Amino acid sequence: MSIDKKGLDELTFSDDIQYYKEHTWAKVEGDIIRVGITDFAQSQLGDLIFVELPQAGEAFNKGEVFGQAESAKSVSSLYIPLSGEIKSVNNEVDDSPELVNSNPYDDGWMIMIKPKNLSELSDLLSKDGYISLLKES
Secondary structure (H helix, E strand, O other), X not given: OXXXXXXXHOOOOOOOOEEOOOOXXXXXXXXXXXXXXXXXXXXXXXXXEEXXXXXOOOEEOOOOEEEEEEEOOOEEEEEOOOOEEEEEEOHHHHHOOHHHHHOOOOOOOOEEEEEOOHHXXXXXXXXXXXXXXXXXX
């Protein structure tokens, strides 16, 4: 996925989350991590029509597919940014996948995980690091 400078200026990035190279994000909230897809990812997918998410209690290793997002254009795998157990799933996204398009960092979050190893956070990217990754691709 490549994007021009003008396109980057139209996207939202946040300083209070960390980014995974596979276009998901992680936000530390106490001992739980909130996860979703980035504004860049949702913009590339287009209007979402279906999101498949895991069940609470399932466990994943960093980089594994935890679900799928489907738009009229394509189906995209969702990659978990940290190893851990799913503690909760945003059921609102099941019912209204367009929340991911309109607000990917707030109402459009996807899962909450109990991380297995918090040191994996150091492998994630800052806002500036993620923007650099997008510019290089």
